[in-house]
Amino acid sequence: MEELRRLRHLIIDMDGVLWRGKRPMEGLTDFFAFLRRHEIRFVLATNNASRSRMDYVEQLARFGVTVRPEEVLPSCDATAFYLQQIAPAGARVLVVGEQALRAALSEAGFQVVDEENVDFVVVGLDWGLTYAKLARAARAIWNGARFIGTNPDPVWPGEDGLYPGNGATLAFLERATGVSPIVVGKPEPLMFQIAMQRMGAVPETTAVIGDQLPTDILGGKRAGLRTILMLSGATTPSMLAESPVQPDMVFADIRALTAAWEAALTAPDPKECPQRLR
Template sequence: MKYQPPEALRDIHALVIDMDGVLWRGDDPLPGLVGFFELLRERPIAFRLATNNASKSPRQFVDKFASLGVKVAPDDILTSAGVTAQHIAAIAPGASVYAIGDGTRQAVLKHSLHLSSGEQADFVAVGWDPKLTYKELSEATLLIRAGAKFIGTNPDRTLPSERGLLPGNGAILACLQAATDVEPFIIGKPERAMFDAALAAMGADVAHTAMLGDRLETDILGGQNAGLRTIFVLTGASDEAELAASPVRPDWVFKDIQELTRAWGALS
């Protein structure tokens, strides 16, 4: 298979970066984390950190970065919950939203939307929630059946854990879809909204922006669908065998961000 030569990285002036499996795995930083951000700042290469994880706030990610020796700002981080609230606020300012998940509720309030407790809502926004109750599923079902727009922060069907795969937000969406016959509008990767939000936030154009990620089906395919070039690292969800078998072809493949930093750093 043919990839672009490292020299073609010269065209890239902005990055959309996935975090888990690229920068860290769980609580452990991956090799070269600090040096990678030094390179981005030195060049400089604009970046936004984009995650489908809707359960944490940007502030929580900023704290995680700080604990690993990297300084980033809350605005550098786009969560699918934040982009969901931003999307609703853009099409219906001040709308009333029935939200599932702490991260989604916080994002709704931050974007000056009205947080509904049931009864009436213009939107039902669903993010992963480990404390999800049957009552919440019932409220969401009734609201969607009454005409509220059904939005999912992210489509991830499973959630890896020490015990194996657990139900992810996509599984919660599937439950609501079964109960309402309504398909959700999805914000997170591989859909476009996250990529568009990142490009807009950076003021970057697609020709000079790349998506850096570890999942072929979300990061790489989603980045390609949004018109971006793509950089794949082998430190996360997909390995070399999966890459060889996949119809999804990234533009560049690196073992990890350390190897990417070395290749990029060597270009003048």
């Protein structure tokens, strides 16, 4: 209860936490109403680079939840931000990924081209992935392009089960080229740093909520934050039991978290209660 009571900022994953596939989790609107009511600030930070922040704003609106664009941080935006820190404006980039990633990089001032003579190869989840795309990316890396991955997620949760994630694509290219990617998304620190800057947060009052142990939970721990695992997505109880990475708190879903948090905030503070006489 004490850990929940002191939280004022959240970095929240979406797929597997707020919805699964196209289905919202039960208690979704109640969860956000709780956060707004108690003035708990949040950033929705997802490793999915295939959708823009406005895609998520619109999806949540269809589910009855209103969020602002600045409260959403997909890894396509984080990747564009990272490249702006290390690359000159106008650098040439080959993208394996969806339109959201291509648009984020273009808006950040980079030339997005489908050629092998490039400065960077940026790889995100690609629904139209083909061997030809992988071969072109591999040749660009062989030619000296720097290899960037939006995220290392091995799987992602769909309505009917798990699917291979972007980490599988990165592993293919790494095995082919012998070059390890620079990964921007969770569990690397950049997304957590951007999210905390947006909220004006400090580690002592911030927690990460996610469904993946090797990304959300490990990344939160690396960033010195409290970690809350949801068992509504990619992690099963047996996976949790066998994992060396352990969260600070575990809940079945956001409905269970909301109920526990509400109880923590309404329960008497033991620090303010007189000591019982023995």
